[in-house]
Structure formats: C-alpha cells, structure tokens
Amino acid sequence: MSFQVFGIAVSKGVAIGRAVLVASSRVDVAHYFIAANDVDPERRRLEAGRDAVVHELETLKNELPDDAPHELAALLDVHLMLLQDDALIGAAQQWISERHYNAEWALSAQLEVLARQFDEMEDDYLRERKADLEQVVERILSALTDENNAGALGVAERDFAGEDPLLLVSADISPADMIQFKRSVFQGFITDIGGKTSHTAIVARSMDIPAVVGTREASRLIQQDDWVVIDGDAGVVIVNPSPIILEEYRFRQRQAELERARLARLRHTPAITLDSVRIDLHANIELPDDASTALAAGATGVGLFRTEFLFMNRGGRLPDEEEQFRAYKTAVEGMQGLPVTIRTVDVGADKPLERLTLAELRHEHTLNPAMGLRAIRWSLAEPHMFRQQLRAIFRASAFGKVRVLIPMVAHLSEVRQIQEAIRSVRQQLADEGILATNIELGVMIEVPAAALMLPLLLRQVDFVSIGTNDLIQYTLAIDRADEAVAHLYDPWHPAVLQLIAQVISQARAAGKSVSVCGEMAGDTAFTELLLAMGLTQFSMHPSQIPSVKQRILRADTARLAEVLPQVLQSDSPQEAAGCLAHASAFGAIGERA
Incomplete structure (x- = not known):
C-alpha cells in the first residue's frame, strides 16, 4: 500500500x-556493517550472546526458592521460549548474512519486525507479550556489549x-x-x-x-x-x-x-563578485580525511574543523595527545598550505559523549543540556583534557597555517582562562624543544551575550566566527532539534539579522577577520544577505560550495549593500527576502533563468 x-x-x-x-x-545500539569474512563469526557471536542469557535465566530458575510465586517461574519459561524461537535469533542471523549488519543491529532490526506483529494482534494477552520480547532482546544486547565493547568502531x-x-x-x-x-x-x-x-x-x-x-x-x-x-x-x-x-x-x-x-565546472573559478570583491569560501569538516573532499570542491581553506567527532563513538576512551596530533596534522597537510581553523571540542547538548569525566557525572541530570556544561565550559572544567588538545593543535601548526577557534564563549573571564592555558602550553612545548608557532585565537559568536559585548572580545582575540545555528537557537529560545517548535526557528527573524549584521560590521571596523560558519553560510537563500552585510569569508560543507559560488559570481555587493538598511528594518522575513531578491541584477529571476 x-x-x-x-x-x-x-x-x-x-x-x-x-x-x-x-x-x-526501544533499543539504542551501535550500527555498522561488517566485512564479508566476518559474517560467520558475527553469527556465532549472536548465538553466544543468546546462549549466555539462556544460561543466566536457567540458573535463576533453578535457584528460585520453593515459596517463589508460580508466575515468576512461568515468566522465566516464556523468556526462555523466546530465546529459542527461530523467529528471533534465526531471523536476526539472516540480517547478518544478507545485509552484513553487526549482531546488535541485526537483533534490534528483528525486534522491530516482531514488535509490529505483536502490536497488530487482537488478543490482549498475546499483544502484551511484546514487553517480554523487548526484555529478552535487552538481555542479549547486554551480553553482547559485555562480550565485545568495540562494536562502534567496526567497518x-x-x-x-x-x-x-x-x-x-x-x-x-x-x-x-x-x-x-x-x-x-x-x-x-x-x-x-x-x-x-x-x-x-x-x-x-x-x-x-x-x-x-x-x-x-x-x-x-x-x-x-x-x-x-x-x-x-x-x-x-x-x-x-x-x-x-x-x-x-x-x-x-x-x-x-x-x-x-554543471556546477562542478566552477571548481577552479575564483569566487569574485560582479563588482570585483573576492570572497573566501572555506569548508567545514568533521574528520581529517575530509580535507581532500574540501580541496576537490574548490575550498580556499578550512573554516571549521569540528574536533568533537574525534572524541565520539569510542566506547568510553578519550583520544590522547598523540592521536589528536596525528589527526590535526593529517588535515593540515591535506589542505596543502591553505589555512585550517581548528575548533576545540564542542560536546554537550546534541553531541553528548559517554559519561567519561567527573565534571560530566556531576551534571548528569542537567535539565537543559543546550545551556549546561558544554563546549568551552566543558573544556575549562577538564583542564588536563583541554591542555592536551591545545598541545596537539600547536604541534600540528608546524605543518601548515593553523588557527584555533573556541566555541560558546560568553564571558571575558573565559577568554582570559583560555589565554592562560595557551601560554602554559606554549611554554611547556618550548621547554621540551618543540616548535610552537604563533597561532591566531578566535572565538565563536553563538551566544547573544558575545554578540552584544563584541567590542570587548575583539580586544582579546584575532578573529571571530559566527555560528548561526546556535546564535539563532539562543536568540529565539528555540531548541533547534525539537520538531514541535521547529517552525519557530527562523534565520530571517529581525533580531537575528541585526545581531549578525552588527557582528560583521564591528569586526570589520576593528580590522579583525570575521566569517560565518553556521548553516546560513551554505544556504543560497542567504548568500546575497551576507554579502550585503559585508561578509567576505564563508565556511560551509564542501558539497555546498559550488552553488554558493554560483550566487556570488552573479552578485553585486555594492548594489546589495544599498538596500541592507531596508532589509534590517523590515518586520517581515518574507519582505526582507524580497528586498534582497530585487536588489541584485541576478537575483531570484536570474537564478531561475
């Protein structure tokens, strides 16, 4: 149907x-594909997990006291029956053989299939047996996790x-x-x-x-x-x-x-507007090997290396300094002399780590993780980890042009702590005879407080980068991951536009570099807007560079700037968008042509 x-x-x-x-x-497990020669071992691993649970339940049943309720023994019998049912383990093994799923993924996939069948049963008693099935699967998954905790690092x-x-x-x-x-x-x-x-x-x-x-x-x-x-x-x-x-x-x-x-043919074309303004189109990357993708897309540098992904999916183990150094060095060398901006780890909210540290354990029950211990707050709460990352970044700077970017700064005191950590790291490296070049320090403008106190921040840092995703979220008090309020997440909101324009204007007036690295940078609906504000450095996912470059090649920044005041004073996002579309000789009509 x-x-x-x-x-x-x-x-x-x-x-x-x-x-x-x-x-x-129902079940949150690691999902990965296994190699062809691992199919049989993975099937046996699933069987071993099932057998471990069978042994556990049989032991529990045999050790039941004589006065134990009969229903308890009957429940254990139901679970044992489910464990032996070919519709569960046998079918899960088919997922392993045919789709090359890891054992945990195969088991959870089959749980979905069987749970739907239980939901459709008319008999109340049988329908309620779905809970028994889920409990059995959770026991097997627990056994698999205990037996092999490296699943997330699979193929x-x-x-x-x-x-x-x-x-x-x-x-x-x-x-x-x-x-x-x-x-x-x-x-x-x-x-x-x-x-x-x-x-x-x-x-x-x-x-x-x-x-x-x-x-x-x-x-x-x-x-x-x-x-x-x-x-x-x-x-x-x-x-x-x-x-x-x-x-x-x-x-x-x-x-x-x-x-x-057709857009790929623009790769080697410089991003220069009709009125001869050169625009830098940098790339956002998550992993070191993404540098080659950035170069292939025509990026003129890396504007945002999201290092938190080096910390994730590791089964509870943080990357040490040497592992981080190799990762940063790979990215820097991969960009072949072009600048690389490395953001310190930005975890928390929608990017949680496994509970690894005392600081995280103390904040286990944070009601609003988007406003809790995350980003630079987490790094400053874990000074050893933070200094390790800074050491790795400084060591990698010997192999190319590197800048360091700090996320979620909201206080001058945070900047001073960061500067002190950098001085300490530089001195440590010098004492060890390791070359530590001068690295530009930048902060992300994601919190409205940072945007409003920007003149004070600009005295302390070399550049700023606007993270529009969080800036919009915090300005409008909208959880950007919550679909219930997603319709209120509005990049065209007048308050958002005014904050972004203010940051770009003040940074340029202070002679400091400013970029936009949030999703607005890669959305062609906002290209003319950002150009009108005077932005000359965009950072986006490599796949978005060709389409943004096409808009830049068709834009006249002087003409766009003329209508910027009208856009910023508009009380309607639609009106603001309409003003920009009419401001460029190659606006929306030219784009369709």
Whole structure:
C-alpha cells in the first residue's frame, strides 16, 4: 500500500531505495556493517550472546526458592521460549548474512519486525507479550556489549555489491552513528524528530544526500525493506510509490545529477563578485580525511574543523595527545598550505559523549543540556583534557597555517582562562624543544551575550566566527532539534539579522577577520544577505560550495549593500527576502533563468 509521510525538508534532492530501520526508541545500539569474512563469526557471536542469557535465566530458575510465586517461574519459561524461537535469533542471523549488519543491529532490526506483529494482534494477552520480547532482546544486547565493547568502531562501508540502494529510517540518529554512517552506503535519511539545524540535518547536507526530519511517525509507519522515495525539496516521504510516481522521481534524480555536473565546472573559478570583491569560501569538516573532499570542491581553506567527532563513538576512551596530533596534522597537510581553523571540542547538548569525566557525572541530570556544561565550559572544567588538545593543535601548526577557534564563549573571564592555558602550553612545548608557532585565537559568536559585548572580545582575540545555528537557537529560545517548535526557528527573524549584521560590521571596523560558519553560510537563500552585510569569508560543507559560488559570481555587493538598511528594518522575513531578491541584477529571476 502506497502512502505519504510529511516532515521538514533539510537536505535537497531525491533519493530512492529500500528502508533500513535503525536506532529505534526501544533499543539504542551501535550500527555498522561488517566485512564479508566476518559474517560467520558475527553469527556465532549472536548465538553466544543468546546462549549466555539462556544460561543466566536457567540458573535463576533453578535457584528460585520453593515459596517463589508460580508466575515468576512461568515468566522465566516464556523468556526462555523466546530465546529459542527461530523467529528471533534465526531471523536476526539472516540480517547478518544478507545485509552484513553487526549482531546488535541485526537483533534490534528483528525486534522491530516482531514488535509490529505483536502490536497488530487482537488478543490482549498475546499483544502484551511484546514487553517480554523487548526484555529478552535487552538481555542479549547486554551480553553482547559485555562480550565485545568495540562494536562502534567496526567497518562503516559494506564490501558487497548488487543490492538495492538503502535509505536510513529512524526515530533519531545519534551524532556518533551519523559519523559512522558518513562514509557508508545510505543515500538518504528520514527521522521522526529534528529540525533544520539538528545534527542529522547538518550531516545529511554535508554528505549532499536528501533528508527529511521531524516526520513524527515515519519509523513506526515504514517497515524494513519498503521501497521509499525521499523528496528532500518538499519534505515528503513516499512509501511504496506507484510505477508512475517512481519514474517521475527518477527523472528528477537525473536532472539533479546534470546540475551537479554543471556546477562542478566552477571548481577552479575564483569566487569574485560582479563588482570585483573576492570572497573566501572555506569548508567545514568533521574528520581529517575530509580535507581532500574540501580541496576537490574548490575550498580556499578550512573554516571549521569540528574536533568533537574525534572524541565520539569510542566506547568510553578519550583520544590522547598523540592521536589528536596525528589527526590535526593529517588535515593540515591535506589542505596543502591553505589555512585550517581548528575548533576545540564542542560536546554537550546534541553531541553528548559517554559519561567519561567527573565534571560530566556531576551534571548528569542537567535539565537543559543546550545551556549546561558544554563546549568551552566543558573544556575549562577538564583542564588536563583541554591542555592536551591545545598541545596537539600547536604541534600540528608546524605543518601548515593553523588557527584555533573556541566555541560558546560568553564571558571575558573565559577568554582570559583560555589565554592562560595557551601560554602554559606554549611554554611547556618550548621547554621540551618543540616548535610552537604563533597561532591566531578566535572565538565563536553563538551566544547573544558575545554578540552584544563584541567590542570587548575583539580586544582579546584575532578573529571571530559566527555560528548561526546556535546564535539563532539562543536568540529565539528555540531548541533547534525539537520538531514541535521547529517552525519557530527562523534565520530571517529581525533580531537575528541585526545581531549578525552588527557582528560583521564591528569586526570589520576593528580590522579583525570575521566569517560565518553556521548553516546560513551554505544556504543560497542567504548568500546575497551576507554579502550585503559585508561578509567576505564563508565556511560551509564542501558539497555546498559550488552553488554558493554560483550566487556570488552573479552578485553585486555594492548594489546589495544599498538596500541592507531596508532589509534590517523590515518586520517581515518574507519582505526582507524580497528586498534582497530585487536588489541584485541576478537575483531570484536570474537564478531561475
């Protein structure tokens, strides 16, 4: 049966493929593909996990006291029966053999299949047995975790061919899983929750693949292996489409491929406006090897290296100084002399780590993680970790041009602590005979307080970078990952526009470099706006560089600047957008032509 699911369009394009359900709300496990020669060992690992639980339950049953309720023994019998049922373990092994899922993923996938069958049963007693099934699966997963805690570091690419394209469907996707899937086979993402700047959305755009988030019900309505179309332009998911609809979307896919090929020809064209203003288009990267992707897209540097992804999905172990140094050195050398801006670890809120530190344990029950111990606050609370990262960054600076960027600064006292840490690290390295070059220090403008006190900050730092995602979130008091309020997350809000314009103007007046590295930088709807404000340095995902460059080549910054006051005084986002569209000789009409 064909049906549609509606959500929020966050990454444009069309994707067609088979649905793969992961990371359900029932069970949160690591998901990765295994190599072909690991299939049999993985099947045996699943069996061993099941056998361990069987032994555990049989021992419990045998040790029940004589006066124990009969119902307790009967419950253990039900669980033992489920453990021996081929519909659970046997079917999960099929996922391992046919899809090359790791054991935990295969088991959770089969749980989804069986849970749906229980939900559809008319008999109340049988329907309630779903809870027993979930408990059994949780026990097996616990046994698997105890037996092998390195699952998340498995193979992220499948090494087998000839299968249908795959689309990932989930209630939500953790940042760790997103990075694991980044080099994987999925050609589109669908999630129940999230907004335009949720982490799933950001990574989907960085991968240049279609995504729809905030669907609320997709992971419940869509079943494993359903044929699905993701319309990333309209925010629509079509499940089991008719042949006519399928052919229409395949035609749209071919047209998009032709457009990407046309834009790719701009790679070596400098980003210079019609009135001869040169614009730097830098790349945002998450992993060291992303530097090659940035170069291939025509980036003139790395404006944001998100180092937190070196800290994630590691089973509770932080990267040491040497591992970080190698990662930063790889990225710096990969950019072949172009500048690399390395942001210190930005964890917390939508990018949590495993609970690793005393500071995190003390804040385990933070009610609002977006405003809790995160980013530079976390780093300053863990000075040993922070100094390790700074040492690694300074050591890597010997191999190219490096700048260090601090996230979520809101107080001058934080800047002074950072400066003291940098002085201490430089002295340590000098005492050890290690060359430590002078590195520019910058701060991210993400908190309204930082934007409002910018003149004070500019006296202390060399450059600033506007993180529009968080700046909008904090200015409008909107959780950007919450689909219930996603419609209120508005980059065109007058307060947001005025803050961004103010930061750019004040930084330029002080002779300090300023860039925008949030999602607005890579969204062509805002290219003319940022140019009108005087921005000359953008940083975005490499996949977004060609389309933004095309807009820049067609823009006249002097003409755009003339209407900027009208835009900033507008009380309507639509009116502001209309002003900019009419300001450029190659505005919206020229773009369509």
